[in-house]
Amino acid sequence: MKIALLGYGRMGKTIEKIALQRGHKIIFKVDENTKEYDIKTADVAIDFSIPSAAFNNISNCLNNDVPVISGTTGWLDKYPAVTKLCNKKDGGFIYASNFSLGVNIFFELNEQLAKMMHQLEEYNISMEEIHHTKKLDAPSGTAITLANGIIKHTNKKSWNLNVTNSDSQIPIIAKRIDDVPGTHTVAYNSEVDSIEIKHTAHNRSGFALGAVIAAEWLYGKTGVFTMKDVLGLK
Numbered sequence: 001m002k003i004a005l006l007g008y009g010r011m012g013k014t015i016e017k018i019a020l021q022r023g024h025k026i027i028f029k030v031d032e033n034t035k036e037y038d039i040k041t042a043d044v045a046i047d048f049s050i051p052s053a054a055f056n057n058i059s060n061c062l063n064n065d066v067p068v069i070s071g072t073t074g075w076l077d078k079y080p081a082v083t084k085l086c087n088k089k090d091g092g093f094i095y096a097s098n099f100s101l102g103v104n105i106f107f108e109l110n111e112q113l114a115k116m117m118h119q120l121e122e123y124n125i126s127m128e129e130i131h132h133t134k135k136l137d138a139p140s141g142t143a144i145t146l147a148n149g150i151i152k153h154t155n156k157k158s159w160n161l162n163v164t165n166s167d168s169q170i171p172i173i174a175k176r177i178d179d180v181p182g183t184h185t186v187a188y189n190s191e192v193d194s195i196e197i198k199h200t201a202h203n204r205s206g207f208a209l210g211a212v213i214a215a216e217w218l219y220g221k222t223g224v225f226t227m228k229d230v231l232g233l234k
């Protein structure tokens, strides 16, 4: 496939390596300084840019009939508008807060655990995410997906960043340390014990491989999809 990379930072560069290994061509790379490009020449676009740029990047692809994958976090207030545009244009779109296979299994595990824990009032839930110091958004998109997975199965109504426990909210502690690629922990603590599930990314290759697999899967399809569709977890 001819792939356009919208965003050529840490993730864009890792995706390039994996896409080339899998026999794809990178036809152009867009960063903050790219003035003009013709998105129509791409078979598929992969957006790993910045929160303020993602919506325009995605809309430009959909308006030009180019299927698009986005892993950029921190722009989801505009997700309903993207869904509407994608359906109107009969385009193809996938967003995932985390494209790695391991995290998508972790998402399933998190929901199963939440279902098991929600009757046990003696346990307090909390979450922690740790990322590198260059990260622009907090909490991470992955932490928000995990929180939504818990909200679906419990009486928690929302999440709260860096605030201690409350009955209706899930506290998420966000830490920024050196070059940590991404570590997420969901913990249930009682007076007598703790249960924790944790995913630790050792590098960015898992995110990048998942994004390229998602792009391969999306090519030739129309609709708004998630990694559950790509991985057959539905």
Ligand SMILES: NC(=O)C1=CN([C@@H]2O[C@H](COP(=O)(O)OP(=O)(O)OC[C@H]3O[C@@H](n4cnc5c(N)ncnc54)[C@H](OP(=O)(O)O)[C@@H]3O)[C@@H](O)[C@H]2O)C=CC1
Residues within 6 Å of the ligand: 006, 007, 008, 009, 010, 011, 012, 030, 031, 032, 033, 048, 049, 050, 051, 053, 057, 070, 071, 072, 073, 074, 096, 097, 098, 099, 100, 207
């Ligand atoms: N879903 C997932 O699996 C994962 C998601 N992410 C998310 O992906 C995003 C990118 O992460 P990362 O690569 O680490 O970030 P980087 O800061 O390393 O890269 C961001 C890139 O976006 C570029 N950029 C800035 N403005 C625009 C624009 N208008 N159009 C296109 N590109 C632009 C930057 O250009 P310049 O260098 O010129 O400023 C840079 O190349 C983040 O939102 C992060 O949270 C990260 C890992 C996994």
Ligand SMILES: O=C(O)C1=N[C@H](C(=O)O)C[C@H](O)C1
Residues within 6 Å of the ligand: 073, 097, 098, 131, 132, 135, 136, 139, 140, 141, 142, 143, 181, 182, 183
């Ligand atoms: O910014 C990052 O680096 C990452 N962002 C994603 C997120 O916000 O969840 C995915 C991963 O944790 C790395």
